[in-house]
Amino acid sequence: MKLKLSPSILTADFRCLGDQVRDAAQAGCDWMHLDVMDGNFVPNTSFGPLVCNAVARSISLPCEAHLMVTNADQYIGDYRDAGMRRIIVHVEACPHLFRTLQRIRDLGLQPGVALNPLTPLTVLDDVLPLVDLVLLMSVEPGFGGQKFIPGSLARISRVRAMMMEIGSHAELEVDGGVNTETIASVARAGASIVVVGSAVFNEKKSIAASVDGLRGAQSPTPDQGA
């Protein structure tokens, strides 16, 4: 199964955001990941529906909003209007998660649920049947360019096993510190889609070269001698 790439624009050059997301789409990425931060649930602020809408109108790829906010319910309609295809909310931030996920689905969007690095996976026993995507954070949310937390690999495998057990077709997304060093093990552990921020939008390489590098690192050339 081909691992999907969902670039996060958090480290993109916002002076030319339209060009940046078009380059990522052109390079063969599958989704666009929009990290919304409120300075309350996470210690950082980013952008809101206005920027999300500008991105959605610049590309034909589907967009997902990752809401790192305390009052997601209040804004779901705004992100639907901004052109998002999927809305991902944090289990730690939504006291009435059933209603929140239902509202996202009722608006015709895909509901996703995100878990912080140490949130117990048992919550998924009840949540998994209600979502189209589970996002496992492999860094503490709030900033791009952080180091992948190694214990995340075991969590990915456990969620993959839970999904297989109930026959879930939900996507399993991993977010934080995914780069050419970590992408292969994340894929092997069972992720179906990865968020890639600084590994795609950086000053070292072009977006196309960065995406090619990730694809190559994910599926290294088979050993000729084998």
Ligand code: DX5
């Ligand atoms: C962190 C965000 C991530 C992050 C990914 O709060 O949810 O999407 O920007 O960035 P990298 O890939 O640089 O870790």
Ligand code: ZN
């Ligand atoms: Zn994210």
